Amino acid sequence: MSSVLIETPAATPAVVPTARRAVEVRAASVIYPAADAPVRALQEVDLTIAQGEFVSLIGPSGCGKTTLLRVIADLEPISGGEVLVNGVSPREARQARAYGYVFQAPALFPWRTVLANVMLPLQIQGRAKDEALAVAREQLGRVGLAQFENKYPWQLSGGMQQRVSIARAMAFEPRILMMDEPFGALDEITRDGLNEQLQQLWCRERRTVVFVTHSISEAVYLSTRIVVMSPRPGRIVKVIESRLPDERHLGLRDTPEFMQMAHEVREALADGHH
Amino acid sequence: MGTTDAGRGGSVGPVAVIVAAIVLLWYALAVWLNAPGAIERVLNPRGAWDWTDLVQTTWALQRPVLPAPHQIALDFWSSLVDWPLDSPRNLMFHVWVTGQSTLLGFVMGTVLGGVLAVLIVHSRTLDRALLPWVVASQTIPVLAIAPIVLVILGSLGFSGVLPKAVIAMYLCFFPVTVAAVQGLRSPQRIETELMHTYAASRWQALWLLRLPAALPFVFPSLKVAIAAGLVGAMVAELPTGAQAGLGARLLTGSYYGNTVQIWSALVMSALLGLALSGAMAGLEQWVLRNRRRS
Numbered sequence: 001m002s003s004v005l006i007e008t009p010a011a012t013p014a015v016v017p018t019a020r021r022a023v024e025v026r027a028a029s030v031i032y033p034a035a036d037a038p039v040r041a042l043q044e045v046d047l048t049i050a051q052g053e054f055v056s057l058i059g060p061s062g063c064g065k066t067t068l069l070r071v072i073a074d075l076e077p078i079s080g081g082e083v084l085v086n087g088v089s090p091r092e093a094r095q096a097r098a099y100g101y102v103f104q105a106p107a108l109f110p111w112r113t114v115l116a117n118v119m120l121p122l123q124i125q126g127r128a129k130d131e132a133l134a135v136a137r138e139q140l141g142r143v144g145l146a147q148f149e150n151k152y153p154w155q156l157s158g159g160m161q162q163r164v165s166i167a168r169a170m171a172f173e174p175r176i177l178m179m180d181e182p183f184g185a186l187d188e189i190t191r192d193g194l195n196e197q198l199q200q201l202w203c204r205e206r207r208t209v210v211f212v213t214h215s216i217s218e219a220v221y222l223s224t225r226i227v228v229m230s231p232r233p234g235r236i237v238k239v240i241e242s243r244l245p246d247e248r249h250l251g252l253r254d255t256p257e258f259m260q261m262a263h264e265v266r267e268a269l270a271d272g273h274h
Numbered sequence: 275m276g277t278t279d280a281g282r283g284g285s286v287g288p289v290a291v292i293v294a295a296i297v298l299l300w301y302a303l304a305v306w307l308n309a310p311g312a313i314e315r316v317l318n319p320r321g322a323w324d325w326t327d328l329v330q331t332t333w334a335l336q337r338p339v340l341p342a343p344h345q346i347a348l349d350f351w352s353s354l355v356d357w358p359l360d361s362p363r364n365l366m367f368h369v370w371v372t373g374q375s376t377l378l379g380f381v382m383g384t385v386l387g388g389v390l391a392v393l394i395v396h397s398r399t400l401d402r403a404l405l406p407w408v409v410a411s412q413t414i415p416v417l418a419i420a421p422i423v424l425v426i427l428g429s430l431g432f433s434g435v436l437p438k439a440v441i442a443m444y445l446c447f448f449p450v451t452v453a454a455v456q457g458l459r460s461p462q463r464i465e466t467e468l469m470h471t472y473a474a475s476r477w478q479a480l481w482l483l484r485l486p487a488a489l490p491f492v493f494p495s496l497k498v499a500i501a502a503g504l505v506g507a508m509v510a511e512l513p514t515g516a517q518a519g520l521g522a523r524l525l526t527g528s529y530y531g532n533t534v535q536i537w538s539a540l541v542m543s544a545l546l547g548l549a550l551s552g553a554m555a556g557l558e559q560w561v562l563r564n565r566r567r568s
Contacts, residue, residue: 075467094473101471107464110565111486120482124472154566 021087022176022208023049023072028081030067030234040233041067044081047227047236051175054202054209056219057227058265059272064234065212066180072210073101073178086175097125099176100169104184106161108153108168115140115149118168125172139167143197159190166198176208183218192250195221199248216269217253220244220261228265230272237272240264300343307339308332341534350538362518365542371519373546375435375507379442380500380550386443387450387499388492392480394451395458405455412448416441416506421513438519442506446499453495457488490565493558497551504547520546 030042042064049055057065070076071083074090085093093099100121108117115136122132140146143163145156153161162182169177183191199222202209213219219226226240243257252258305328312331317323323331333342341349350365357364390408393400420441427437461483469479511521520543527536 073471075470094471097473099471101468103464103468105464107462107468109465109483109486111489113564121472124469124474124478124482152564152566 018087020051021048022051022053022085023047023210024082024084024087025068025072026082026084028068028071028083029079030064030071030076031079042071042078043233043235045234045236047239049208049210049225051208052206054211054222054224055227056211056213056223056225057229058213058216058219059229059269060231061214062231062234063229063272064231065214065229067234068229069178069180069210069212073099075101097121097172098174099178100172100174102162102165102169102177102179102182104181106153106158106165108161108164110153112152113149114145114151114153114156114164117153117164118171121168121172135171136167139171140164142170142201143167157190159186159194162186162194163197170201174207176210179209179211181212181214184214191218196250198222203247216262216265220258220265221248221250221253226261226265228268228272230269238268240268297343300340301333304338304340304342305329305332308335311335311339337531338533341537345534346537346541349534350541353538365520365523365538368518368520368523368539369542369546372504372507372511372521372543373550375438375510375519376442376500376504376546376550378435378439379444379507380446380503382439383443383446383499383503384450384496387447387495388454390447390451391454391458391488394455395484396476396480408448408451411444416445416509417512419444420506420510424510424513438507438510441510442503445502445506449495449498449502450492453491454488457491458484460491461487490562493554493562496558497554500550500554501547504543504550508543 025045025047027044027046028042029040029044032039032041045064045068047055047068057068059065067076071078072085072090074094083090086096086098088096108114109120112120115133118136118139119132122135127135137146137149140149143166145160145163145167148156148160153164156164166182169179183194186194195218202222209222211219211222220242224242224246226242227236228238228240229235230237240261242261244252244261309328309332312328312335316331316335317327332338333345335341338345353363353365359366361367390404394404395401423441423444424437427433427440458480465483465487466479469483474482508519508521508524511519512525520539523539524536527533527539
């Protein structure tokens, strides 16, 4: 299964073969009933994400980017339309443990050590303890926290905690990684470092990533495709393919190509705001 | 954890002052309350007396209204050192009897409280159906329900420690239930959703998230519950005319007007209560040693 590595996710949504579609959203709407007028958090959204893509959802608050991610993750029901994850419903995909989810806050359990926190999903899946230990140690190593495994979450900085939560999401090797503004609460320097690590991680493993952010440079730096959204009602206004190479470094952000793309995203955001 | 060494050292002075004030007041009260009896029974028959005689007598009466602290201390001490451990005259013998039913009742009450809380948290129906009964149960005075429980359990053939433990349990389970319900509901939405994304079962969510999250809420209630259980165990000893236990010791003391004995038993039960909730505090510190949540 892991051999289905896509060289460049140049394929536009329309030509992705069904078997390689990680996420399919068709005319999905989310409407919250309210006393006066119902709130349309998402209106008839269409989006197809191929396996191995890194897709960012970007837009101002209230544009439904988090709602869209939560719908895909079966954390929120849809009011209309259809959503498929790996060809099945989000609920079935969740029960098949198809995705790892990284929240805005690390959500580490304070009574567990760093290592035990990373082992949590494996423990829930009923894996053997030795195996879970080995996997958790390896994942911690990949986010550069191997020597902190016996610390408790409160002994780590915010950035390190979020790295632990990424290691935890990766622990059971999900095919899809969903991230809801994972670095939103961190300072810019920490954030740059984590962006670089995440980009390298994606480049190495080519898992499908759905990433919610409100930072233009973060979206451009990380993504192979940027989905620009707009509020009231929440909808997609533009999808921008990245022209940047797959292997990236932070210096790329000073190149004309990067700035050009950032400009494009900014324009689309402004257009959506009318 | 919160107290600094400097703070602890600084509190010794004020505490000593308060203790000294209480002891002084106590001696004064003893003079005042025991004076009529002392004059009538001891001093007048003896002839002429002055203030010194009065004070000395009020602090050394056989059956004072209020024994002086040193009388209680002496009686307390002599019961511990002058009698073997298995003698009813040794307070430790009564501590053993009452402690047994307290601890058994505490364990039963904690288990009952925990099970009730898990049921209440997992079922909206049980939340509505059980909680009012749990609250209502505490409005019945334990003194009223104790004889009923003893009679019913006695007729079913239960005697000895169990009926007393049941009454201790009756007082224990309530604080545990309330605190455990609050604690089991304490995980934040993000933590619950995390378990949801892992497709964790209800049982796993309970065991891996809700229970550990509830512990900091439950421990303070255990300290309250074990002290309440001690009261329950002592009350349970009263209506049976029990021969042993701190409650029975209080009762026989009042039968024979032996106020010094009543007071030593009271002091002993206070010490036992302190020791039991202190043990709970120690257990809490050990179990939660790695927690810090702010």
